Amino acid sequence: MAARDNDIIYDWNEIKRHAPPVQHKFKLVDETLRDGIQSPSITNPHIDAKLEILHCMEALGIEVADIGLPGAGAQAVADVTRLVEEIRDQKLKIEPNCAARTHQADVQAVVDISQKTGVAIEVCGFLGSSPVRQLVENWEVPHMTKLVTDATDLAVKNGLPFSFVTEDTVRSHPDTLRTLFKAAIDHGATRLILCDTVGHATPDGLYNLLEFTRKVVDETGAKVELDWHGHNDRGLSLTLCLSALEFGIDRVHGTCLGVGERVGNASIDQTLLNLNLLGVIDRDLRALRKYVDTVSKYYGVEIPYNYPAFGSDAFRTATGVHAAAIAKALMMGRRDLADRVYSSVAASEVGCKQLVEIGFYSGKANVQVWLIEHELEVTEPRIQAILAQAKVSTATLTDAEILQTLANAGLLDGARPHSQPAAV
Numbered sequence: 001m002a003a004r005d006n007d008i009i010y011d012w013n014e015i016k017r018h019a020p021p022v023q024h025k026f027k028l029v030d031e032t033l034r035d036g037i038q039s040p041s042i043t044n045p046h047i048d049a050k051l052e053i054l055h056c057m058e059a060l061g062i063e064v065a066d067i068g069l070p071g072a073g074a075q076a077v078a079d080v081t082r083l084v085e086e087i088r089d090q091k092l093k094i095e096p097n098c099a100a101r102t103h104q105a106d107v108q109a110v111v112d113i114s115q116k117t118g119v120a121i122e123v124c125g126f127l128g129s130s131p132v133r134q135l136v137e138n139w140e141v142p143h144m145t146k147l148v149t150d151a152t153d154l155a156v157k158n159g160l161p162f163s164f165v166t167e168d169t170v171r172s173h174p175d176t177l178r179t180l181f182k183a184a185i186d187h188g189a190t191r192l193i194l195c196d197t198v199g200h201a202t203p204d205g206l207y208n209l210l211e212f213t214r215k216v217v218d219e220t221g222a223k224v225e226l227d228w229h230g231h232n233d234r235g236l237s238l239t240l241c242l243s244a245l246e247f248g249i250d251r252v253h254g255t256c257l258g259v260g261e262r263v264g265n266a267s268i269d270q271t272l273l274n275l276n277l278l279g280v281i282d283r284d285l286r287a288l289r290k291y292v293d294t295v296s297k298y299y300g301v302e303i304p305y306n307y308p309a310f311g312s313d314a315f316r317t318a319t320g321v322h323a324a325a326i327a328k329a330l331m332m333g334r335r336d337l338a339d340r341v342y343s344s345v346a347a348s349e350v351g352c353k354q355l356v357e358i359g360f361y362s363g364k365a366n367v368q369v370w371l372i373e374h375e376l377e378v379t380e381p382r383i384q385a386i387l388a389q390a391k392v393s394t395a396t397l398t399d400a401e402i403l404q405t406l407a408n409a410g411l412l413d414g415a416r417p418h419s420q421p422a423a424v
Helices: 047-059 074-089 104-117 131-137 141-157 174-186 203-220 237-246 268-277 288-299 320-331 335-340 364-373 380-391 399-408
Strands: 027-030 064-066 095-101 122-128 162-167 191-196 225-230 251-254
Touching: 027 268, 047 074, 047 288, 074 095, 074 104, 095 104, 104 122, 104 141, 122 131, 122 141, 122 191, 141 162, 141 174, 162 174, 174 191, 174 203, 191 203, 203 225, 203 237, 225 237, 237 251, 237 268, 251 268, 268 288, 320 335, 320 364, 364 380, 380 399
Parallel strands: 027 064, 027 251, 064 095, 095 122, 122 162, 162 191, 191 225, 225 251
Antiparallel strands: none
């Protein structure tokens, strides 16, 4: 709990907790420009849009970006190359990595871009490892092992860090994982990326997998870090990212707005938000609003109205009792209270504002705030005219409907209301 909230919030989340729940250094890996683009419902944005998104990540202090899969074709190669050049030329702090199938051609594509740009790019070589994948692919473990070692050798020979990614790790047999993990590590992999590719894991499953993986790494005696990459099929991806960090994972992955295949990935904006609220990190997150809006625009993905922090209803109320509390806070001269009395997330800290509107559950306070924010005198006839219209409406009134109501009642008197919505 932040010190500034001590006088207004009793936080049960912090009882018996004497320090933030994550005590080690870690990094966030943003997959928006690669895994996020794999959603069949999004538009693959132009490179200029991708560059803008990259700079949004940089502004938020995100440490690593997966910038593409060059093995996908010429356009992917061109986009990845341009993104690496931007990181190099603008001296961005964000570190690039690229996905690659454990195929020679895919790894070579990353090597070529690295050599062209002079930037070391982490190669994230992935291979399906679950029994169901082996069955449909007709793969045997020796064949899989050779794919892993050949890919690792090619990256290491060219001086690039190699991270081994087991797809569907959470549903893979431990004997298969042990064989593949040790093969990758023996050939120079410095990181294992544990993937919940189909969003199957629970916190218990994650803990069990981490415990097993650490034992395997300890058996090798090598210095190997661990990542968690999760999808949201069961709605647990954010919880699992936070749990992974509490369990000591080195990096967690996510995408802006959780975009990705099927129901998507863990949401990196929600991960950042919660880490800030937990006191694990202390970052200025006002740039998050711009990030989610930018991705929404260029990917053609509408932000759900009830999406945490950034949905249209996140800081919007038309309920009388809520508006009354907000209005009283404003009359006290405490906008900080207005921002927190009916929200666990302070709107101003994520680049947003509280909105007070008028609907069928509204009371006088809603109308008073609306009139003040639109620079109209607060009078009883105006309040009653607007409330009367609201009570017979089946939806929240628009500004135009409220003004028309006042005009019909002869209560505008030539006034020119401020056109902005009631934001507090």
